[in-house]
Amino acid sequence: MKKKNNLPSLIEKKTESEYANVKGIIFDIKRYAIHDGPGIRSTVFFKGCPLRCWWCHNPEGLRPEIEKILIEPGDKSGQQYRIIGEEKTVKSVMDEITGEVLFFDESGGGVTFSGGEPLMQPDFLKALLFFCQKSGIHTAVDTSGYAPYDIIESIIDMVDLFLYDLKFLDPELHAKYTGMDNRLIISNLKKLDGRAKKIIIRFPIIPEITGSKKNVEQISQFIASLHHTRDIDLLPYHQFAQKKYQRLNIINRMKAIPEPLPPQLLEEIKHHFESRGFRVNHGESNE
Numbered sequence: 136m137k138k139k140n141n142l143p144s145l146i147e148k149k150t151e152s153e154y155a156n157v158k159g160i161i162f163d164i165k166r167y168a169i170h171d172g173p174g175i176r177s178t179v180f181f182k183g184c185p186l187r188c189w190w191c192h193n194p195e196g197l198r199p200e201i202e203k204i205l206i207e208p209g210d211k212s213g214q215q216y217r218i219i220g221e222e223k224t225v226k227s228v229m230d231e232i233t234g235e236v237l238f239f240d241e242s243g244g245g246v247t248f249s250g251g252e253p254l255m256q257p258d259f260l261k262a263l264l265f266f267c268q269k270s271g272i273h274t275a276v277d278t279s280g281y282a283p284y285d286i287i288e289s290i291i292d293m294v295d296l297f298l299y300d301l302k303f304l305d306p307e308l309h310a311k312y313t314g315m316d317n318r319l320i321i322s323n324l325k326k327l328d329g330r331a332k333k334i335i336i337r338f339p340i341i342p343e344i345t346g347s348k349k350n351v352e353q354i355s356q357f358i359a360s361l362h363h364t365r366d367i368d369l370l371p372y373h374q375f376a377q378k379k380y381q382r383l384n385i386i387n388r389m390k391a392i393p394e395p396l397p398p399q400l401l402e403e404i405k406h407h408f409e410s411r412g413f414r415v416n417h418g419e420s421n422e
């Protein structure tokens with residue numbers, strides 16, 4: 136169900152069997168993931184995102200609906216298609232996840248809900264978190280933070296770790312490069328930090344865009360103003376998704392940005408955050 140402003144709202148489910156039958160659309164479940172939170176994890180990728188970041192590495196997760204894309208052009212007989220996205224019940228996703236619990240237990244891992252934007256399908260997310268919690272599985276939610284706060288509040292006690300994207304402090308730059316301004320994202324992050332939740336900030340480094348000295352300084356000043364959040368994952372930009380943009384017929388606005396990321400820029404930004412007392416890791420982007 137969607138509100139008029141296009142943000143999702145939450146439908147309360149009452150019984151366990153109702154939770155098990157909630158359906159959602161995902162486009163992948165990645166096993167043995169090691170960059171989406173602690174330990175070895177399974178990452179569930181939700182389809183649909185309210186943002187349109189220029190550098191998004193998962194363009195197949197942007198549209199909320201199941202899509203059919205052409206992977207082999209040619210005459211009609213030679214054309215090959217691939218279906219992106221699948222509707223699944225919570226029960227079927229949990230069946231896949233619980234097969235991996237031994238790896239989770241041995242490595243201190245768990246499940247990460249990513250996307251797309253998992254908060255775009257709040258009932259599905261909430262029901263999955265409910266069963267993970269019941270099974271003692273560590274949970275992480277990888278989010279842009281662009282959702283009504285009541286949705287975040289409704290899941291907060293079932294989430295062990297938030298991986299929270301922070302791209303720009305300037306609302307106009309945020310709107311230019313992601314399609315939406317960042318006021319809701321900033322406000323939600325402050326509230327979440329106020330609840331003393333475990334949060335790791337995920338900062339994508341895009342040369343000449345997010346990686347500017349001014350933006351890095353603004354981001355570090357903002358994080359310093361939070362009361363509990365001191366961990367940052369740096370996500371160096373790469374162009375692995377270029378082909379996906381062609382196949383999905385989505386304009387790739389990042390063609391002019393060279394890769395790999397200059398190591399010097401990564402080191403400078405890492406040093407900047409570390410010298411201000413933050414714990415910094417190099418992550419790998421789902422972004």
Ligand code: SF4
Nearest residue numbers: 184186188191251279
């Ligand atoms: S980078 Fe993340 S927040 Fe941005 S469009 Fe892609 S999935 Fe959405």
